[in-house]
Amino acid sequence: MTFPSPHLSRRQMLAASAAVVVAFSAASCTQAESPTPVPTPAGPAPTPSDPWRPLAHLTAEKNWLNDPNGLVYHDGTYHAFYQYNPQGNSWGNMSWGHSTSKDLVHWEQQPVAMEASPDEEIFSGCIVMDKNNASGLGSAETPPMVALYTSAYGKNGALPQGSQAQSVAFSLDNGTTWQKYQGNPVLNLAPTNNNFRDPKITWYEPGRYWVMATVVADAQVVKLFKSTDLLRWEYLSDFSGVGAQGGLWEVPELLHMDVEDSTAKKWVMLLSINPGGIAGGSGMQYFVGEFDGRRFTAENAAAPGAPLTESQWLDHGADYYAANSISGAPGDKPVLLGWMGNWDYAQDVPTTPWRGSMAIPRELTLVRGAKRLELRSAIAGAARETLDRSGEVKSKNLTVGSSPQDLGQEFRGRTQLIELDMDLKSAREAGVLLRHSSSASETGLRISYNKETGSVRVDRSQAGTSNFSGKFSPFHEVALPSPGNKVHLTILLDSSSVEVFAAGGTAVISDTFFPDWDNTGSSAFSMEGDTDFTVTTRGL
Structure with a gap:
C-alpha cells in the first residue's frame, strides 16, 4: 500500500497522511456507524458516456480503487478486498472495498468491509480461513475469516499519528461484516515506524505455523514473523540487499511452488517496488530461493545497483502492481490478482466516476529458464474457462x-x-x-x-x-x-x-x-x- 506520491520525503509523506485524516467528513463518520450498509450494485458495462470501463476486469461502481488486499476463496466464492476510497475518486480515506465472484471475471460489489476513521485508516493486508479456530475468534462450528491489515494511525489513534502497525479483524459471516480484535495492534516495531506495512500470510507446514511477510518500505527490507494463532507474532528474520532498490518495497509474499517437470520445490518471494520498476514507476520483481522456516535466501538474484534487466520481473508493462495470491484458491498453482495501475499517473487517469481496476487473475508456474528458474504467467483457469465460453x-x-x-x-x-x-x-x-x-x-x-x-x-x-x-x-x-x-x-x-x-x-x-x-x-x-x-x- 503506497501513499499517492512515492517520490515524497518521509516528512512530506507523513504530512500527506495527516492531511487525509483532517479531510474526513461528517458523512464519512456517519456511514461508518451504519449497522446495515446497503450493497452497491455491480459496475456497469462500458458505454459512450463511460467508454473506458473494463468489461472483464474488476472495477468499483464508483470512486478510487488500488491495491488488492484480503484475497480468499471460500465455499465456492472468490472474495476480493481492496484499497478503496468511499468518499471520492482519488487516493484517501483508505478503507477495504469488497467484491465477490464465482468465476474471476464477473464481479459483484459488496458493502464496504472496513471503513476508515479519523483515528485509523485501513491499509493493505490479507485474509486466511482459520479452519481450526486457532485464533479463538470463532468456534469449531463457525471458524473465522481472519484479516491481518495495516493500521495507519491518525491524530487520536492507538499509536502516534503517522505510525503503521499490523492489526487483526475477523468475520463470522463469510466476509459480510467484520469486527476488529480488541488487542490491536498485534504487531508493532519498537520504536514505531511510519512505513511498516503490507502483511501477507503463508502456512509453513514443516513448522505448523503461519509466516507473515511485511515490509519496512522505505528501507527496502522484508521482515518475516511466525505465529500459531494469528495473534501473537515472533520475529524470524529480514530479507534485503538484493534486486532493484530504486523505490519503496511493498506487498511481499512467500510462495512454496513446484518446479515444473520436476519433483523439486522452491520458495518464491513476490515484491512490488515503486518507483523503480522495469517500465518506469511501479513494478513487480520476484526472487526464487530457499526458506528454512526462519530465513529466505534468494538464488541467482541481481545485485543492488545492477541494470534493471538483470532483476526478474513478473510483468514488463507499466500497469501491474501489488499482486498477491488468493488464499485457498482451487488448484495447485498460485492465483494472483494485481492492481492495473502505476503510481506515476494513476491519480490522473481520465476515468469517472470510477478510477482504478484489477488485472485479469493469473496463475503462476515455476519453470527452468536458460540461466535460472523463472515464473510463467497465464490467465487463471477459472477466468480462462469463463472467457472461452463468452463469445x-x-x-x-x-x-x-x-x-x-x-x-x-x-x-x-x-x-x-x-x-x-x-x-x-x-x-x-x-x-x-x-x-x-x-x-x-x-x-x-x-x-x-x-x-x-x-x-x-x-x-x-x-x-x-x-x-x-x-x-x-x-x-x-x-x-x-x-x-x-x-x-x-x-x-x-x-x-x-x-x-x-x-x-x-x-x-x-x-x-x-x-x-x-x-x-x-x-x-x-x-x-x-x-x-x-x-x-x-x-x-x-
Missing part, C-alpha cells in the same frame, strides 16, 4: 506485405481475447494495430514483434488520450528468451487495457490506454517483408 470464435489466416490489412468486422470488439500467431518470413517486424480509427489506421494500440531484437513491444503512444500526465510512458517491451521467426501472443484487450502474454507466459506486458469510443478498427501489418498471420478472436 463465438472467429479465425483468419492471411499473408501481409507492405500494406496493412484490415482484420474485418469480427475483430472490432472493444473487449476481445485474441490468439495471434506470426511467422515473419522475410519481414523484420510485424504485429497488429488495435482500437484504431477508420480514417487513420496508423493510430491505435500497436502490438509488435521484432525478430532482429527478439522483443515484443506494446506501443500506446498513438492509442488515445495521454495528455493527462507527462509520465504516461509511450511504449514497453520485453526480450523473448528464445527469439526466432515465429511468435505466439495471447492478447486480452478490454476497453482501456491490454495484457499480452508471450513466450508461454514468461514475458508479459500489461498496459492501460484510453481510446476514443468509436475507434474499433483492427489490422495486421508487416515491415520490410512478408508475414504469415493466424489470428483468432473471441469477442466478449
Whole structure:
C-alpha cells in the first residue's frame, strides 16, 4: 500500500497522511456507524458516456480503487478486498472495498468491509480461513475469516499519528461484516515506524505455523514473523540487499511452488517496488530461493545497483502492481490478482466516476529458464474457462506485405481475447494495430514483434488520450528468451487495457490506454517483408 506520491520525503509523506485524516467528513463518520450498509450494485458495462470501463476486469461502481488486499476463496466464492476510497475518486480515506465472484471475471460489489476513521485508516493486508479456530475468534462450528491489515494511525489513534502497525479483524459471516480484535495492534516495531506495512500470510507446514511477510518500505527490507494463532507474532528474520532498490518495497509474499517437470520445490518471494520498476514507476520483481522456516535466501538474484534487466520481473508493462495470491484458491498453482495501475499517473487517469481496476487473475508456474528458474504467467483457469465460453470464435489466416490489412468486422470488439500467431518470413517486424480509427489506421494500440531484437513491444503512444500526465510512458517491451521467426501472443484487450502474454507466459506486458469510443478498427501489418498471420478472436 503506497501513499499517492512515492517520490515524497518521509516528512512530506507523513504530512500527506495527516492531511487525509483532517479531510474526513461528517458523512464519512456517519456511514461508518451504519449497522446495515446497503450493497452497491455491480459496475456497469462500458458505454459512450463511460467508454473506458473494463468489461472483464474488476472495477468499483464508483470512486478510487488500488491495491488488492484480503484475497480468499471460500465455499465456492472468490472474495476480493481492496484499497478503496468511499468518499471520492482519488487516493484517501483508505478503507477495504469488497467484491465477490464465482468465476474471476464477473464481479459483484459488496458493502464496504472496513471503513476508515479519523483515528485509523485501513491499509493493505490479507485474509486466511482459520479452519481450526486457532485464533479463538470463532468456534469449531463457525471458524473465522481472519484479516491481518495495516493500521495507519491518525491524530487520536492507538499509536502516534503517522505510525503503521499490523492489526487483526475477523468475520463470522463469510466476509459480510467484520469486527476488529480488541488487542490491536498485534504487531508493532519498537520504536514505531511510519512505513511498516503490507502483511501477507503463508502456512509453513514443516513448522505448523503461519509466516507473515511485511515490509519496512522505505528501507527496502522484508521482515518475516511466525505465529500459531494469528495473534501473537515472533520475529524470524529480514530479507534485503538484493534486486532493484530504486523505490519503496511493498506487498511481499512467500510462495512454496513446484518446479515444473520436476519433483523439486522452491520458495518464491513476490515484491512490488515503486518507483523503480522495469517500465518506469511501479513494478513487480520476484526472487526464487530457499526458506528454512526462519530465513529466505534468494538464488541467482541481481545485485543492488545492477541494470534493471538483470532483476526478474513478473510483468514488463507499466500497469501491474501489488499482486498477491488468493488464499485457498482451487488448484495447485498460485492465483494472483494485481492492481492495473502505476503510481506515476494513476491519480490522473481520465476515468469517472470510477478510477482504478484489477488485472485479469493469473496463475503462476515455476519453470527452468536458460540461466535460472523463472515464473510463467497465464490467465487463471477459472477466468480462462469463463472467457472461452463468452463469445463465438472467429479465425483468419492471411499473408501481409507492405500494406496493412484490415482484420474485418469480427475483430472490432472493444473487449476481445485474441490468439495471434506470426511467422515473419522475410519481414523484420510485424504485429497488429488495435482500437484504431477508420480514417487513420496508423493510430491505435500497436502490438509488435521484432525478430532482429527478439522483443515484443506494446506501443500506446498513438492509442488515445495521454495528455493527462507527462509520465504516461509511450511504449514497453520485453526480450523473448528464445527469439526466432515465429511468435505466439495471447492478447486480452478490454476497453482501456491490454495484457499480452508471450513466450508461454514468461514475458508479459500489461498496459492501460484510453481510446476514443468509436475507434474499433483492427489490422495486421508487416515491415520490410512478408508475414504469415493466424489470428483468432473471441469477442466478449
